[in-house]
Amino acid sequence: MNKPKYLCRSGKSLFVFKFTSKGSKGLVEKIIEYTATDSDNIYNLGFGDYDPLNDTMNDLTITDNGDSNKVLATVASTVYTFTDEYPSAMILFTGSTPARTRLYRMAITINLAEISQDFVIFGYSNDRNWEEFVVNKSYHAFLVTRRENEYTL
Incomplete structure (x- = not known):
């Protein structure tokens, strides 16, 4: 994504990324883990x-x-890095609260055209099915994969 983001630190495996958020509350260490x-x-x-x-x-x-926009762009940039190293990987994520899941849905919606150039995005809907992401629809979780993989769920 072509948005301002923080520089991340990671080991060779790219399963853990760390960066420092800089803002009104000072410096806050953040971590992203792929499990x-x-x-x-x-x-x-x-x-x-x-x-x-x-x-x-x-x-x-x-x-x-x-x-928050810079932090989310940083997290998104690690998805690109991780799937560059592991191209067949599918990345599953959800918010730790319903409000955060909604925030992720809104961020996906705002950046959908750009994200969709490289990734296919699925949402886990209220009827307990995976479907290709639909704007303005609520989801419990999200799954992204590189477009060249073209999985269907």
Whole structure:
């Protein structure tokens, strides 16, 4: 995505990314983790504030640092990086709260034309089915895969 984003740090495997949010509340360490699921080639994307003392992620904290668009663009950039390394990967994500899931849906909607050039996006709907993403429809979770994979669910 061609949006301002933070520089991320990652190890060779690209399963963990860290960056620092800079805003009205100061410097806040963030972490993005890709975790394998029980399904082949499906990875859960986890994201939140990083606690270096405990080496843990908190995905319920509301940082309110005034840079949410830049933070979301940074998270999205790691999806590109991760799927460059693992092109058959499907990335599963949802918000830790309904409000965050709605925020992700709105971000997808705003950037859909750009995202759709490289990815196919699916939403898990209220009737418990995966479908290709529909603007203004509520979803419980999202799944993205590189367009060249063209999975159907």
